[in-house]
Amino acid sequence: MAKLTESSRPVMALFEVLGQKWVLRIIWELRNGPLTFRELRAQCDEISPTVLNQRLALLKETLLLESTDEGYKPTALLEELGPVLYALRDWSNMWAETRVAHGHDV
Amino acid sequence: MAKLTESSRPVMALFEVLGQKWVLRIIWELRNGPLTFRELRAQCDEISPTVLNQRLALLKETLLLESTDEGYKPTALLEELGPVLYALRDWSNMWAETRVAHGHDV
DNA sequence: CTTCTTGCTACATAATACGTAGCGATTGCC
DNA sequence: GGCAATCGCTACGTATTATGTAGCAAGAAG
Numbered sequence: 408m409a410k411l412t413e414s415s416r417p418v419m420a421l422f423e424v425l426g427q428k429w430v431l432r433i434i435w436e437l438r439n440g441p442l443t444f445r446e447l448r449a450q451c452d453e454i455s456p457t458v459l460n461q462r463l464a465l466l467k468e469t470l471l472l473e474s475t476d477e478g479y480k481p482t483a484l485l486e487e488l489g490p491v492l493y494a495l496r497d498w499s500n501m502w503a504e505t506r507v508a509h510g511h512d513v
Numbered sequence: 514m515a516k517l518t519e520s521s522r523p524v525m526a527l528f529e530v531l532g533q534k535w536v537l538r539i540i541w542e543l544r545n546g547p548l549t550f551r552e553l554r555a556q557c558d559e560i561s562p563t564v565l566n567q568r569l570a571l572l573k574e575t576l577l578l579e580s581t582d583e584g585y586k587p588t589a590l591l592e593e594l595g596p597v598l599y600a601l602r603d604w605s606n607m608w609a610e611t612r613v614a615h616g617h618d619v
Numbered sequence: 620c621t622t623c624t625t626g627c628t629a630c631a632t633a634a635t636a637c638g639t640a641g642c643g644a645t646t647g648c649c
Numbered sequence: 650g651g652c653a654a655t656c657g658c659t660a661c662g663t664a665t666t667a668t669g670t671a672g673c674a675a676g677a678a679g
Contacts (some may be wrong), residue, residue: 417609418602422537428636431528444657455637460658470611484611491600496524498594503523505576505590534667550626561668566627 424469429454429462434471434485435492441480530575535560535568540577540587541598547586 425431429451436442436450448459463479466472471485531537535557542548542556554565569585572578577591 415602417605418541419538421601421605421608422541426532426534426537428532431532432525435524435528445655453638455639456658457638457660458636461636468617470608470615470617484608487607488601488604491597491604494597494600495527495594496521498597499523499527501593502527502576502590509576511576551624559669561670562627563629563669564667567666 424465424471427462427465429458430466433459433462433466434481434488437472437479437481438489438492441475441478443478447479530571530577533568533571535564536572539565539568539572540591540594543578543585543587544595544598547581547584549584553585 432451433447436447442450444456444459444463448454448456451459463472463474467474470482472479473482474480538557539553542553548556550562550565550569554560554562557565569578569580573580576588578585579588580586
């Protein structure tokens with residue numbers, strides 16, 4: 408039987424990866440098939456190539472992305488996270504509504 | 514009918530918030546009830562108080578957290594994200610298994 | 620009064636991201 | 650062959666952000 412701190416270690420590691428700038432965005436932009444380095448960069452608002460390459464290296468290292476002859480694409484493992492990402496997208500719409508209801512500009 | 518770029522704007526904003534260091538961790542640590550500033554700091558591996566306060570300000574500003582006399586706690590809106598967070602936790606366990614299967618130390 | 624603990628700030632240092640330029644390696648195309 | 654265009658990616662100087670330690674002002678307890 409695992410202790411609480413032990414059973415929560417992988418999620419900490421996940422938060423550490425997802426909590427880096429551009430990581431969620433990169434994953435999101437690859438949801439509809441592979442993109443080349445330059446395509447991906449264009450989708451990500453012309454992110455600096457230095458950082459993009461650092462993130463791609465990290466995501467390959469952590470088995471979340473792989474590079475094929477068609478470009479970068481999510482691994483089978485990461486694709487299982489798809490529903491979670493779409494749940495985030497749906498929630499974010501409610502969030503945006505709440506914020507405008509409180510007088511913030513989204 | 515909204516265009517694709519429009520309908521994906523809130524999720525971009527969400528990624529921008531969640532993609533900041535410590536944000537996911539802070540949200541996670543508050544999942545079981547409110548914590549005071551110093552408690553939260555202790556849970557978050559003694560994060561620097563400067564950054565913690567910046568993040569708390571951001572999360573209050575974006576209606577994700579609120580501070581009560583018992584400490585900081587998620588808003589009703591953020592609590593709806595709970596299942597998503599637990600889905601992330603569950604997925605991260607599979608992720609960890611895959612990584613050890615490939616010879617990485619988790 | 621003194622002594623705690625609290626939320627939080629100041630400030631100097633370290634780490635990280637940015638943006639522009641451009642290199643070396645392909646890929647057509649003539 | 651040669652030439653131009655495009656590719657993934659790196660170099661490097663600047664700007665932004667995080668870290669860590671110290672400690673302040675305010676409130677509670679005695």
